[in-house]
Amino acid sequence: MKLQSLVTKATQFPEATVAVAAAEDEEVLKAVAQALQAGFGRFILYGDESVLSRLVAEHVQDVGHDAIRIVHASTNEEAAHMAVKAVHEKEASVLMKGNVPTATILKAVLNKEYGLRTGRVLSHVAVFDVPHYERPILVTDAAMNIAPDLQQKTEIIMNAVQVAKAIGIHMPKVAPLAAVEVVNPAMPATIDAAALSLMNQRGQLKDCIVDGPLALDNAISVESAQHKGIQSSVAGHADILVVPNIETGNVLYKSLVYFARAQVGAMIAGAKAPIVLTSRADSAESKLYSLALAICATNK
Numbered sequence: 001m002k003l004q005s006l007v008t009k010a011t012q013f014p015e016a017t018v019a020v021a022a023a024e025d026e027e028v029l030k031a032v033a034q035a036l037q038a039g040f041g042r043f044i045l046y047g048d049e050s051v052l053s054r055l056v057a058e059h060v061q062d063v064g065h066d067a068i069r070i071v072h073a074s075t076n077e078e079a080a081h082m083a084v085k086a087v088h089e090k091e092a093s094v095l096m097k098g099n100v101p102t103a104t105i106l107k108a109v110l111n112k113e114y115g116l117r118t119g120r121v122l123s124h125v126a127v128f129d130v131p132h133y134e135r136p137i138l139v140t141d142a143a144m145n146i147a148p149d150l151q152q153k154t155e156i157i158m159n160a161v162q163v164a165k166a167i168g169i170h171m172p173k174v175a176p177l178a179a180v181e182v183v184n185p186a187m188p189a190t191i192d193a194a195a196l197s198l199m200n201q202r203g204q205l206k207d208c209i210v211d212g213p214l215a216l217d218n219a220i221s222v223e224s225a226q227h228k229g230i231q232s233s234v235a236g237h238a239d240i241l242v243v244p245n246i247e248t249g250n251v252l253y254k255s256l257v258y259f260a261r262a263q264v265g266a267m268i269a270g271a272k273a274p275i276v277l278t279s280r281a282d283s284a285e286s287k288l289y290s291l292a293l294a295i296c297a298t299n300k
C-alpha cells in the first residue's frame, strides 16, 4: 500500500484523537491542517498557548478549529509529559512528537508511572515510498534502540511485522542487514542475522520470512542477488530491512529522504498506542503520512 493510500484509509477514522507534544512547529501544524482537510483526526496540541494560537490561526482553516484543542505547557518536558499522560489516560489514541528532541519524548513514553510501556520492546518503524522502486520498504530501527541485542532484534522484527500487516503486507520478507551476505565471526551483525534466520525457520519468529545476513544491495535488488549467486527467498524481495544499529538506520533513513527524495511515514510500535515519530526536519507531508500510518496501525 502506498503512503498516499494510507491517508485515504485514515479518513475511515475521523474521530481518532492525537496528542501532539510541543506542537509549536510550522511543519507539524501544516500536517495537522492537511489531515483535517483530508477528513481525519482530532488534535490536542500541547505547548506555548500564545504561539500555538497564532500558528493555528495562520495554518489551519476556520472549519478545522473545532477539531483542535490547545493546552498550555511551559517547557518541552512538560508538553511531552502531558501529551503522554493524555494517551495513557485514553483521552487520545495516538501520540505525536512535535518540536521536541526524540530522547525527551521517549523518556516520557518509558516513564513507569504514566508512560506507554507494555512490557515489550518499543521500536521505530519507517515506511518509505522510494521513487522508481515498485513497493514500499520498511526500515527498522532508525530512531529508538541504539544497539539492540539479539532478543531486542526479535521484538523489533515482530513490531515491524505488525506494521507491515497493518499496511497490507502479509507474510513480509525480512532482511537483517550487514555489510556482507556471509557469516563472519568478526562482524557481530552477521551472527545475529544468521541466528534470526534460524529462529524464523524453527518457528520462534512467526508471520514473516527472515533470511540474512544480506547486504543492502542483495536485499532489495534481484539483479544484485543473482549476480552474487545468492539462493534466498528474501534476497531481492525484502519488505523489511532490519539494521544492526541506530547509526546505520538513521543514515539509511536520511539518505532515502535527502538523496533519493523518498516519502516516509514513521512511528514507534510496541507501545500502548502508536507514536508518530519523524525527524524534526521532515516535511509536513511526511508528518501527514506518519499520522495516517499510526491511525491505520491502531485501527487494523
Ligand SMILES: CCCC(=O)SCCNC(=O)CCNC(=O)[C@H](O)C(C)(C)COP(=O)(O)OP(=O)(O)OC[C@H]1O[C@@H](n2cnc3c(N)ncnc32)[C@H](O)[C@@H]1OP(=O)(O)O
Pocket (backbone or CB within 6 Å): 102, 103, 104, 106, 107, 110, 120, 121, 122, 123, 142, 143, 144, 145, 146, 250, 253, 277, 278, 279, 280
Ligand atoms: C529517524 C528520524 C528521527 C530521528 O532522527 S531520532 C534521533 C535519534 N534517536 C535518539 O536520539 C533516541 C535514541 N534512544 C535513546 O536516547 C534512549 O535509548 C531512550 C529511548 C531515550 C531511552 O533512554 P533512557 O531513558 O536512558 O533509558 P534506559 O536505557 O536507561 O532505560 C530506562 C528504562 O526504559 C526501558 N527501555 C529503554 N528502551 C526501551 C525500549 N526500546 N523498549 C522498551 N523499554 C525500553 C529500559 O529497559 C529501562 O527499564 P527499567 O527502568 O530497567 O525497567
